[in-house]
Amino acid sequence: MNEDSGAGPQPGGWRLLPVRGPQDVVGGLVLMAVAAFAFWASRDLAGMRGFSFGPGTAPRLFAGLLLLLGAAIMVGGFLRHGDPLQRYGMRGPFFVTVALVLFAVAIRPLGLVLTGILTFLVAAMGSPETRWGEAIVVGVLLTLGCALLFPYVLGLPFQMLPQVLQ
């Protein structure tokens, strides 16, 4: 491979490990970390007994494979030019996650109707373009729709109203 091509080592100082594809280097590293975690998590599972698999054999087998693949991807990031790291959005992931956690916490004590509207509004905060008037109207209508669809049409049991009211 031609060392002088494009954005190789900076002219100022020769770096020991020229990162050419940061996306792949980080991606491979994280996969290796996941594999290492799986090794750790399956450490107390029995392995091979004679020629029969134990419960820990397959997880360790796949974790080992993932470790190798992660390493290969990482090495590829050092050898080949690749994409730079992409920017992560903060607002969207944050509010969607908060909305889901809120749903999980509230669904039992508050029931479907209140939880649904609350979750909708919190999730809506994930976008700067949300207009509150229409969001509240759609949130209420949608929750009522779900409150009819899931328990009555699909026959899945749901608690509708807050526990204190019942």
Add this chain to the structure above:
Amino acid sequence: MTDLFANLALGFHTVFQFVPWTPAFPGGVTIPIPANILLCLVGALVGTLVGVLPGIGTIATVAMLLPITFGLPPVGALIMLAGIYYGAQYGGSTTSILVNIPGEATSVVTTLDGFQMAKQGRAGPALAIAAIGSFAAGCIATVLIALLGAPLTRFALAFGAAEYFSLMVLGLVFAVVLAKGSVLKAIAVIVLGLLLSMVGSDLETGVSRMAFDVPELADGIGFPVVAMGVFGFAEIIRNLDHGAGADRSLVQARITGLMPTRADLVASTPAILRGTLIGSILGILPGGGAVIASFAAYTFEKRIARDPSRFGRGAIEGVAAPESANNAAAQTSFIPLLTLGIPPNAVMALMVGAMTIHGIIPGPQVMQKQPELVWGMIASMWVGNLMLLVINLPLVGIWVRLLRVPYRLMFPSIVIFCAIGIYSINNAAMDVVLAGAFGLVGYWLVKHDFEPAPLLLGMVLGPPMEENLRRAMLISRGNAAVFVTRPLSATLLAAAALLLLLAVLPALRKKRDEVFVESEA
């Protein structure tokens, strides 16, 4: 041949069956209704409705709607899911043509000529040809499934544990090779899926594995949880990055005249047939190449056209061929699922998830023990395609209006709908949080250029792969050579190795990328 007709007859009998039904409200009188055909209709309509919504692909649609089928009897649930699947695909091509946003990867090439046609005021004929092509492809593919189903099942029944393991390896390799993007990364994602499927109790000893005494993990990570996280929530988060009001250049011109002219039909008939052929072949492969089928069909049409420069400027063949190809491939990809029990793509993996929830283990035994399930589903595909053709064209106006729903209202709706859906499966609040976590995982994967679809394949194939690997090793008394000494297993593994080798060879890599190059145009 008589077998074929008997089987299809059983299928149509199942689809058109009347069952007594009592409405859930008080005072309801029990009446006979054609339940399965109604479910097929509802599935196709709901699938189209959700598939048309911008930013929701086919996999996300099927994953989102999975919970609403859980309360149904198995046959009805699968018929409805199949309906949702091709409805969503049809919805995806509608958005490709009308707003230049492909609903999913299989209709990416449709945007090239479909959107141009729409701009020239010919959205009607483009949509009609897409529907007609899909229907024609569906008819041919249904017959193909019926023809190949029985012999393949007999073939699969001769398989031992070693052969099954090797077949699954081959299937996964196909899935990697036929997909877009880096082969190495796709394999890594599959292995990650396999590893995730190990969480929960061990199938043989019942020992809890990597569950950390979390009760919700004791039975393993739920498949719908991962599917909705990685495809539902991750897609939302990713779309929010681009700003909720993505620039959607909706065709403002009124759609006048749905019907294609005689010249359109003459031009597109051979294209439909060629597309169907390419799609059927690529769909049967264990990799289930609906995506590559549409690209390949488009490239092929362009290459054999007398005037290739018309393509990209509203050539009707450029809509007809890929749309027939992706529908044919989508249908024939049921073949490996129904006969061998191996899901060739992520949507089929979702089907396996649905079957498992109904207590059905997909594989050759299903075809023997529950023929009405398999043949009913096959017959329902034909009926569903016919219904899509009849209902959807008049409904185009509604779909266009749906496309105007702003994303700022749609994404919180999807969040709440998915949350309720996940919660309803097990009444477990923890599942909702887990799905949220998988949403972040999916977001991370996409940001690092990992294709998330193979994750589902790995998750579904993990348990049977482990089971067959263990059984094969036990039978051979720990001799791993069993996989290469048994001729059938050795052939399958050799094919997998060869395929993998071809995929990483520079010359063939280039060819593979060439097929996908249209998407960057």
